[in-house]
Amino acid sequence: MAKMTPRTLSGFMELLPGPQQQMERIMEILRRTYSLYGFTPLDTPVIESSEVLLAKGGGETEKQIYRFQKGDADLALRFDLTVPLAKYVALHYNDLTFPFRRYQIGKVYRGERAQRGRFREFYQADIDIIGDGRLSIINEAEIPAIIYKTFSTLGLKRFQIRVNNRKILNGFYAMLGLTEKSGDIMRTVDKLDKIGPEKVKAILTGDLAVTPSDADEILKFIAISGGNDAVLSALEGYRGRNEIFDQGLEELNTVVRYLADFGVPAENFAVDLTIARGLDYYTGTVYETTLLDHPEIGSVCSGGRYDNLAEYYTDRQLPGAGISIGLTRLFYVLGEQGMLNPDLPTAPADVLILPMTEDLSAAISLATLLRENGIRSQLHCEEKKFKQKIAYADKLGIPYVIFLGEDEISSGVVACKDMATGEQTKLEPAATVYRIKAGLAEREKGTVIQE
Amino acid sequence: MAKMTPRTLSGFMELLPGPQQQMERIMEILRRTYSLYGFTPLDTPVIESSEVLLAKGGGETEKQIYRFQKGDADLALRFDLTVPLAKYVALHYNDLTFPFRRYQIGKVYRGERAQRGRFREFYQADIDIIGDGRLSIINEAEIPAIIYKTFSTLGLKRFQIRVNNRKILNGFYAMLGLTEKSGDIMRTVDKLDKIGPEKVKAILTGDLAVTPSDADEILKFIAISGGNDAVLSALEGYRGRNEIFDQGLEELNTVVRYLADFGVPAENFAVDLTIARGLDYYTGTVYETTLLDHPEIGSVCSGGRYDNLAEYYTDRQLPGAGISIGLTRLFYVLGEQGMLNPDLPTAPADVLILPMTEDLSAAISLATLLRENGIRSQLHCEEKKFKQKIAYADKLGIPYVIFLGEDEISSGVVACKDMATGEQTKLEPAATVYRIKAGLAEREKGTVIQE
Numbered sequence: 093m094a095k096m097t098p099r100t101l102s103g104f105m106e107l108l109p110g111p112q113q114q115m116e117r118i119m120e121i122l123r124r125t126y127s128l129y130g131f132t133p134l135d136t137p138v139i140e141s142s143e144v145l146l147a148k149g150g151g152e153t154e155k156q157i158y159r160f161q162k163g164d165a166d167l168a169l170r171f172d173l174t175v176p177l178a179k180y181v182a183l184h185y186n187d188l189t190f191p192f193r194r195y196q197i198g199k200v201y202r203g204e205r206a207q208r209g210r211f212r213e214f215y216q217a218d219i220d221i222i223g224d225g226r227l228s229i230i231n232e233a234e235i236p237a238i239i240y241k242t243f244s245t246l247g248l249k250r251f252q253i254r255v256n257n258r259k260i261l262n263g264f265y266a267m268l269g270l271t272e273k274s275g276d277i278m279r280t281v282d283k284l285d286k287i288g289p290e291k292v293k294a295i296l297t298g299d300l301a302v303t304p305s306d307a308d309e310i311l312k313f314i315a316i317s318g319g320n321d322a323v324l325s326a327l328e329g330y331r332g333r334n335e336i337f338d339q340g341l342e343e344l345n346t347v348v349r350y351l352a353d354f355g356v357p358a359e360n361f362a363v364d365l366t367i368a369r370g371l372d373y374y375t376g377t378v379y380e381t382t383l384l385d386h387p388e389i390g391s392v393c394s395g396g397r398y399d400n401l402a403e404y405y406t407d408r409q410l411p412g413a414g415i416s417i418g419l420t421r422l423f424y425v426l427g428e429q430g431m432l433n434p435d436l437p438t439a440p441a442d443v444l445i446l447p448m449t450e451d452l453s454a455a456i457s458l459a460t461l462l463r464e465n466g467i468r469s470q471l472h473c474e475e476k477k478f479k480q481k482i483a484y485a486d487k488l489g490i491p492y493v494i495f496l497g498e499d500e501i502s503s504g505v506v507a508c509k510d511m512a513t514g515e516q517t518k519l520e521p522a523a524t525v526y527r528i529k530a531g532l533a534e535r536e537k538g539t540v541i542q543e
Numbered sequence: 544m545a546k547m548t549p550r551t552l553s554g555f556m557e558l559l560p561g562p563q564q565q566m567e568r569i570m571e572i573l574r575r576t577y578s579l580y581g582f583t584p585l586d587t588p589v590i591e592s593s594e595v596l597l598a599k600g601g602g603e604t605e606k607q608i609y610r611f612q613k614g615d616a617d618l619a620l621r622f623d624l625t626v627p628l629a630k631y632v633a634l635h636y637n638d639l640t641f642p643f644r645r646y647q648i649g650k651v652y653r654g655e656r657a658q659r660g661r662f663r664e665f666y667q668a669d670i671d672i673i674g675d676g677r678l679s680i681i682n683e684a685e686i687p688a689i690i691y692k693t694f695s696t697l698g699l700k701r702f703q704i705r706v707n708n709r710k711i712l713n714g715f716y717a718m719l720g721l722t723e724k725s726g727d728i729m730r731t732v733d734k735l736d737k738i739g740p741e742k743v744k745a746i747l748t749g750d751l752a753v754t755p756s757d758a759d760e761i762l763k764f765i766a767i768s769g770g771n772d773a774v775l776s777a778l779e780g781y782r783g784r785n786e787i788f789d790q791g792l793e794e795l796n797t798v799v800r801y802l803a804d805f806g807v808p809a810e811n812f813a814v815d816l817t818i819a820r821g822l823d824y825y826t827g828t829v830y831e832t833t834l835l836d837h838p839e840i841g842s843v844c845s846g847g848r849y850d851n852l853a854e855y856y857t858d859r860q861l862p863g864a865g866i867s868i869g870l871t872r873l874f875y876v877l878g879e880q881g882m883l884n885p886d887l888p889t890a891p892a893d894v895l896i897l898p899m900t901e902d903l904s905a906a907i908s909l910a911t912l913l914r915e916n917g918i919r920s921q922l923h924c925e926e927k928k929f930k931q932k933i934a935y936a937d938k939l940g941i942p943y944v945i946f947l948g949e950d951e952i953s954s955g956v957v958a959c960k961d962m963a964t965g966e967q968t969k970l971e972p973a974a975t976v977y978r979i980k981a982g983l984a985e986r987e988k989g990t991v992i993q994e
Binding site: 095096097098099100101104105106107108109112113115116127128129130131132133134135136137138139140141143144147158160161162163165167178179180182183184187188189191193194199201203213223226227228230231234237241350353354355402404405406407439440441452453456457459460463464466467468469470471472473474475484487488 | 546547548549550551552555556557558559560563564566567578579580581582583584585586587588589590591592594595598609611612613614616618629630631633634635638639640642644645650652654664674677678679681682685688692801804805806853855856857858890891892903904907908910911914915917918919920921922923924925926935938939
């Protein structure tokens with residue numbers, strides 16, 4: 093028969109079993125952490141009607157979307173988890189209780205040009221808190237805690253949650269009478285790191301026709317930096333000139349004020365006035381998270397406060413706050429940087445049982461016992477040489493191998509080899525279970541990511 | 544602004560938060576159970592190249608498939624998890640260790656006519672064991688144990704794993720010289736329950752031109768029933784007439800022989816000669832699982848032994864054995880039948896904290912403490928009346944509400960109300976944690992499914 097050469101599409105991550113186990117650990121930590129903060133899991137369809145998914149329309153999104161006909165239906169694959177959430181909340185409004193806190197970890201699709209580290213199918217891991225009409229600032233203050241808990245549980249230490257408030261930016265530009273131009277100005281100022289202040293000023297005063305004194309004001313404002321207290325106290329100098337600004341400063345003060353109570357160490361947090369994010373969408377606190385030793389990766393967890401989640405579907409005012417982790421890309425980068433802990437078990441089983449007798453009853457009963465005790469166990473009954481079976485455990489990194497011959501069966505013991513140390517014990521089944529569980533607990537110590 | 548009416552496509556399951564929590568429990572049990580038997584998780588892309596996915600071609604599948612162009616690429620959504628597994632094993636052959644045991648729980652897509660309880664996007668939960676060249680019968684004997692453990696952990700008691708062996712059927716038809724017609728005969732015999740033996744015989748002797756005496760032989764064979772021992776001993780009467788038959792009988796004997804050692808109670812297992820399944824694909828043991836009180840649902844977990852997983856992609860002989868649970872449909876049916884346990888918690892949080900002071904430090908610190916102790920906690924800081932906040936906890940089924948006012952803060956205690964009993968305690972934080980955890984453990988007792 094002619095064979096089709098098997099392949100996986102470019103831009104689609106398909107992991108080997110070892111890395112997949114690491115990915116599963118990460119996902120489990122995200123699920124558990126998000127749950128701790130009172131978020132409920134959701135799972136929405138991957139396919140939606142195109143008119144629903146593209147209600148907002150326009151932009152880069154539409155070009156990248158996977159869209160197709162099936163019968164008469166015009167369908168599309170979701171390109172993020174926010175639009176499906178907006179649809180969900182508008183559609184099921186009467187069945188939900190607000191504030192509505194949900195997390196979702198799911199695949200999304202964007203037909204980007206394939207390049208190294210860019211994916212067309214990738215996981216996003218999102219949380220959002222949706223209010224009905226109003227939403228307290230405390231939700232925005234809580235989000236750094238969730239980011240901190242998530243990344244520190246994964247094992248990261250050297251990361252920084254950078255926070256700003258869009259009202260401060262909008263209020264500041266309103267003070268200068270530059271509200272109309274604020275979008276263009278922010279995009280220009282965003283290039284500060286790359287092109288330097290001279291060139292930024294040249295563009296501001298040239299292309300954007302900002303007066304030289306306003307340009308200086310902008311550069312002075314954007315240069316405000318230092319510790320949180322220093323930045324907040326510099327911002328106090330602008331108070332009283334614009335209502336929106338003052339409101340933003342109040343909010344930022346609230347976010348910073350409760351950090352310690354939320355368990356976020358000062359070194360993992362910074363007020364950063366250069367962060368703007370999603371110019372049209374966010375209206376209050378905005379977040380970015382960077383790995384201090386890998387600034388080139390950019391933000392690994394971003395989000396913010398928005399005023400109107402579902403405006404394309406409903407007249408109801410549904411403000412929210414949320415963050416998103418681009419999980420597939422993060423996992424790829426962590427792998428590239430060698431930051432995935434190789435010492436955590438990734439084997440499919442904890443124990444490989446090698447029966448040494450014709451009758452398999454004793455071996456099978458032992459496997460059943462181990463499984464009842466929560467030990468992941470595999471019987472190896474294939475017609476292979478003993479050496480090959482040991483090599484099988486070795487290759488897969490299975491930590492324990494049990495031999496069960498006539499001698500062991502008749503004396504009611506189990507021969508169990510620790511593959512790492514080579515140490516072999518002959519103990520009763522219950523004692524063997526105890527030893528294995530203690531060993532596994534030891535092996536589980538350590539975090540998924542290591543710096 | 545004109546609004547787009549939000550909707551979810553028909554044939555796509557989208558659960559409300561409560562049922563979604565039940566679904567998550569079920570998925571977690573599947574993951575944990577499959578892991579106990581040494582299966583490693585895999586996650587393959589939802590989209591594959593059409594030529595890869597349809598290498599086998601033809602049949603109902605191709606009509607139902609979601610297939611589309613993106614740029615120059617001819618793409619399709621996976622319609623099961625078996626073809627992607629075949630591709631995966633052929634593609635990554637050199638990086639895998641055999642026997643290769645994997646589980647996958649993932650969404651698949653079939654554009655079936657939408658009707659009640661039929662889904663176009665649905666989860667399958669599969670396990671497969673793939674051998675390189677050969678695969679021991681013990682793997683086939685182990686599968687009923689996995690099915691039993693899975694369903695009994697979910698909480699089902701009244702179910703039956705029905706097992707047959709294709710070699711017995713093929714060998715039997717070969718004895719009669721009816722190998723050529725065996726497919727048609729099996730399809731006819733499959734209608735026995737519906738149309739009765741008279742009509743089956745009429746079709747056999749009419750359309751299929753089987754002699755009346757062979758037709759009687761077939762009806763006699765297919766009528767063999769009773770306990771496992773009775774069926775096996777009736778089959779012994781056919782031994783020695785066909786090599787394939789004898790081999791199948793040996794295999795079936797092995798499967799039955801180790802059932803008790805594998806922990807499968809006799810009442811959950813039955814040898815059933817009427818089961819054939821996937822006529823082209825399966826070659827040895829085949830499985831179906833039925834709910835005794837709901838035969839109308841059909842099989843909720845099916846599978847079997849096959850000789851050639853990846854024949855469209857590679858010349859290598861890769862025999863395997865596997866089963867699949869149609870999870871979305873099963874969940875739907877369990878819900879319809881009222882079999883999902885309503886007493887297990889489905890709230891997004893275990894505790895709702897109501898701060899009664901302007902300064903939120905104490906309330907936030909308490910939330911942080913609870914979370915550090917693994918208690919899912921939500922702060923309710925919205926501008927709502929006290930009564931509304933209690934109603935919020937009530938609606939969501941959050942089991943504990945904590946009030947934190949000046950009095951409690953100054954005396955270092957926490958007022959905690961058990962929403963089910965109305966009982967309210969004032970205890971120190973550590974004692975409150977202890978009480979809540981004990982209460983939660985109590986609430987977690989019981990299984991997801993109840994009969």
